[in-house]
Amino acid sequence: DEINIALYYKLFPLDRVLSMLDGRHEKTEVVLTGRYAPQELIDKADLVTEMREIKHYYNKGVPAREGIEK
Template sequence: MEKGYIHVYTGDGKGKTTAAIGLAVRAAGAGKKVFIGQFVKSMEYSELNSMTLLKDSIDIELFGHGCFITKDPDPQDIAAAKAGLGRIKEIFHSNRYQVIILDEITIAIFYQLVGLEEVLSLMDERPYDVELVLTGRYAPEEILDRADLVTEMKEIKHYYTQGVLSREGIDR
């Protein structure tokens, strides 16, 4: 049984989810089964359309209720994120997946949809042979300390500052 590791992709730059999806595609190409849980997100982004092509290797579930980033989260946002954590525990115990991605989980912590201790506990429950990837801005130091690999995406320049909106297939 090969040991799995914990990855964190964080920072204020673009590309955290994209990096995780790239790893998922690579793992699928090697015959591994992948589960992606997208926290906070409830909209269908283009990467979900692509994953249908790999539906035999990659499963995706959304654990978001709606876009609350410009307002305080409501109880439904919190319930969706907490249900997502419960689902990840089930996924861990299924022994079905070799790679599990918790997309935007650190955003869920930052906005207090889930507690830091809950996520640290989940990290401790990770089966030995599972590769676990956590993404999102504002990754707490405690998560960085427990990770085996940390990549920080740093924004140097972004066309959003010039008024360019999110483009389908490129940014969403």
């Protein structure tokens, strides 16, 4: 979860992720999440989804919840 953020902050090397993807079994599906996906992952992906906020309860003062937003 949130591997793209880890890659963005250079907490994990992109080449290791790409290598893992290249070495996976052909029937294995992998879901990578997070903002700032590197173009190399987007290019390799079969499906890319971009989500955007329409409405969020945080804007009404509800704090981030353990296990959901933090």
